[in-house]
Amino acid sequence: MCLVALLASGCLYSKVQRPLDRDFNTTELGTKEGRSTNHSILWLVAWGDAGTRAAADNGGISVIRHADQEFMVLLFGLYARYTTVVYGD
DSSP states (O other): OHHHHHHHHTSSEEEEEEESOSOOTTOOOOSEEEEEEEEEETTTEEEEOOOHHHHHHHHTOSSEEEEEEEEEEEGGGTEEEEEEEEEEO
């Protein structure tokens, strides 16, 4: 029963994606997508660059039109991944 409660609450695994924009009526995504990621293990070690500029560079984007954030957490945060996704031209 405890295992079901932990799985249902997102303590063992959680993945969330959210936009970094509030006005969706006029959002144009563009033709390109770029991603940048930051990782963390045991709350002690982290690496990567999840910045907007890094995501734009990875996708070859010079004009950013929209951006999203993705969070993925395993085992109460023992491993975490944060990704910035940008769309543009």
